[in-house]
Amino acid sequence: MRKLSRRQFLKGALGTFAAGLLTAGGGYGYARYLEPQMMVTVKQTIKSPLLAGGLDQFKIVQFSDTHLSEEFSLKDLEKTVLHINDLHPDLIVFTGDLIDKPHIYQDHYPALQTLKKLSAPFGKLCVFGNHDHGGYGSAAYENLMKAAGFEVFRNGLKTIKLLDGSQLDIAALDDLMLGKPDYKGTLSNLRDDVFA
Template sequence: MTKTYSRRTFLKKILSTAAAGLAVVFGGYGYSRYLEPRMMEKNELTILSPKLPPGFDGIKIVQFSDTHLSPFYTIEQLEKVVDEVNLLSPDIIVFTGDLMDEPNSYNETNLISPVLSKLNAPLGKFAIYGNHDHGGYGTDIYSNVMDLSGFTLLRNEALPIKLLDQTSIIIAGIDDLMLGQPDYEGTLAGFSEEQFVVFLAHEPDAAEQAAGYSVNLQLSGHSHGGQVQVPFYGALVTPPFADIYVEGLYQVRENFQLYVNRGLGTTRIPFRFLSVPEISIFTLKRTKN
């Protein structure tokens, strides 16, 4: 039997469906604009390698990235990040670029260093340039802020991180691929196969060239995980040099892993959807050959 509807019932169903659709739209707007951007995941990973000296077994590296300080990501939010990182008791802290969204127009630059200087890491705090750190005549602004914050800013250079027993691992950082002058050869050449090398590169697709060198762990940001993702599809848009590697852990080649951090802030649009901001924590573990 065919079911019939009165005009009133039909209109009521149409209006109910429309109302439900609007609720989904506006609910999604509220979530992606006000809720998810203020969330923060802490993702823990273990990095295994026979190249680690015994003293580095259990050493913890904490990475944060892409804060994009602006009216949409505030100093107060940065203070919470600092508190969360310190609670993790890191041995090494790395920041992989894009501190301010527009450095030359950000009017609270003087408030950043007092916050970042509270970060504690006995084996050092290291940073690299992102494209936004160079953009808007920000190169010197960013350098000054990170220096005052107690970070070592790596720009096409590599340094040893030494323990009291004089054993070491290498930390290397390359200039931004988009607006800087990256030098892979000058940064990564000359390391022996026995050395454990951590490579900081803002753009994750730097791994394609870094794979030709003795790199064991690359830490990157830049992609924001797409910032807005579609279920069962993934990121709608990724920035240049984040086309191959978008988020999470990748095995680039044997003994070379890449982790792409989704970052903390937003850029262009103040929305995140299915791309929750994160801090990543890496525990280094020595394995037998």
């Protein structure tokens, strides 16, 4: 095994430290500045013999990670809401991280009014993301989303029933990082004869 000189060791340590800083800075920059501006619409067709009848054309629109802040403004949220409504969803699901820093964000009421404009005949559901949780945001997020017409889940099951008897189960789990997801308790309620 070759011995490293003090200079070689310091040079290697400094290089590792610099690479770590660049990686962390790049990840932060992506999450803070790029991700909030990336509205991507992906259409996914799900096929299953359990999706017969009225569920054959049932449309769910899922969105998340708006991170309301200076980088993703209320105007951006309004554009997102218009885009979602233009898709004519049967059900809307928000999967977390509404506000980037809930403890300092001030525009709760305008955000609430914008989210109220989302419309789907089978309702609006949401779960918590890590930014919605913690010592600063859980109650504010839950109250805002309920006031905007969302059914808020931490762990639970929602059954959608159509007039023709078709059913669809939606399983909702709490955030993995800061919440308390109950996989066993939630998923044990799923039925073999209903698509979930």
